[in-house]
Amino acid sequence: MQSTLETFTQYLDLSQSQSQVLLSQPVTEFLKSVELKQQLDSLDINLLKKTSPTATAVLTKELPAFYNWLKNDLDLKRIPDSPEHTTKWVIGFLNQQESLTRLMELHSPIPRLPLEKAIPRLVALFDDVEDEQVRKEWQKAVAALCLVLLVAACEEERE
Numbered sequence: 001m002q003s004t005l006e007t008f009t010q011y012l013d014l015s016q017s018q019s020q021v022l023l024s025q026p027v028t029e030f031l032k033s034v035e036l037k038q039q040l041d042s043l044d045i046n047l048l049k050k051t052s053p054t055a056t057a058v059l060t061k062e063l064p065a066f067y068n069w070l071k072n073d074l075d076l077k078r079i080p081d082s083p084e085h086t087t088k089w090v091i092g093f094l095n096q097q098e099s100l101t102r103l104m105e106l107h108s109p110i111p112r113l114p115l116e117k118a119i120p121r122l123v124a125l126f127d128d129v130e131d132e133q134v135r136k137e138w139q140k141a142v143a144a145l146c147l148v149l150l151v152a153a154c155e156e157e158r159e
Helices: 004-012 016-023 027-031 034-041 045-050 052-072 083-094 100-107 112-124 132-158
Strands: none
Touching: 004 016, 004 112, 004 132, 016 034, 016 132, 027 100, 027 132, 034 132, 045 052, 045 083, 045 132, 052 083, 052 112, 052 132, 083 100, 083 132, 100 132, 112 132
């Protein structure tokens, strides 16, 4: 399985050194950064909204096994009860009904190391989407949201 930095390189077109610089920033600085703005602005929101049923189907099918892995292999205690939670949140973010700050708050109990291990696997949930453009756009969107979570977790660990 690829590393988190390799995931960011592949799906966000960030070099490993760029990713490391972003991960070392304070969250407040990162949220105002040109790099984050570029990542979010580069998402094809119309395509993501139009194909949200595809994402819902993927997440509904794949998240239960992912949640079991988080619980059993990474020993995380607070796991969503159902895939609807994650699906609703991602769609809510795309529709600008949820904020990055709220995303970070919800995931703040997750330590950096389990989060780092989970990111490549979460992005890979979309590997079987047949339409390449749709697959890549969803992987990019999930990777971008995960980058935000990891920046927050890294800051939390430094404090």
